[in-house]
Amino acid sequence: MYCRECGQIMSNDSLRCTNCGTRKGLGDNYCYRCGSRIKSHNIEICEFCGAKLNNNINEVDVKIRSKLLAGLLALFLGGMGIHRFYLGYIKIGMVQLILWFLGYFNGGITWIIVEIWAFIECILIFLGIIKDSEGHPLE
Template sequence: MFCEKCGTELAEGAKHCSNCGAPVGGQTVQNSNPVNNNGGESKSKLAAGLLGIFLGSLGIHNFYLGYTRNAVIQLVLCLAGFITCGLTSLGAYIWGLVEGIMIIAGKISVDANGVPLKD
C-alpha cells in the first residue's frame, strides 16, 4: 500500500502517511458501491420517465440516459413528420411514451453506462 498523495510506502495498518501526514484511504473509499463505479452519477428515474412521457418524441430521455443512438433515431423520426404528415412523429411519440412508462415502472432500470437509476 502506498500513500495516494506522495507515493511513500505505508506501514501496515497506518492511518497517516509517515512522510506527508495525509490520511490513508480517506477520500477514495466513499464510493464503495461497485455498480456505481463505471459511469459516474446515477440519474433520476422519475426525471427520465417524465422526459420520456412528455418529450419522448424528441428522444430527450434517451439523451439524458446516454442512449444517444435511440435518441437520434427518435429525433429524426419526429422531424421527419414534416414530410410524412406526422406519421413518423406519432411513432416517435408512442415509442418515447412507452419508454417513459417502462422507466417509471422499472423495466428500464439502468442508463447507457449500466449505472442503476435512482428513485
C-alpha cells in the same frame, strides 16, 4: 458490499446506501468488503480482510440519473428522444429525433410512432427496466 459510512449491507446495484444515503464508495468508517470498523482513516488496507480501501473510489464518479426526470422527459418530450439523450443513449436519441423531424414531411405518421415508442419507454423507466447507458439503475 458494505456502506463505507455506516457499515450496513448495500446492494451491488444501488448507488446510495438505503440506511444513511451516502453514495457508493464514499465514507471511510467501514470496510466495503467485510464491513469491519476502520480504526484509522489513513490506512489503505483493511486489517481484517486485506481489501484495498481505496480500490472502489471509482464508484464515486458514477453520474446518478433521476428516474423521475427521465420519465417526465419521456412523457413530455419523448417523441424527440430527449430522455434517451439524458440517459446517455445518443444513437437511439438521434433515431427518435430524426423520426420526429420526418413527421413534418410525411403528415405526422412518424410522430405517432415515436410518441407511442416514448410512452412505452416512459412506463419502462418508471418500472425500473430501462437503466442508463452505463448500466446503472436510475434513482
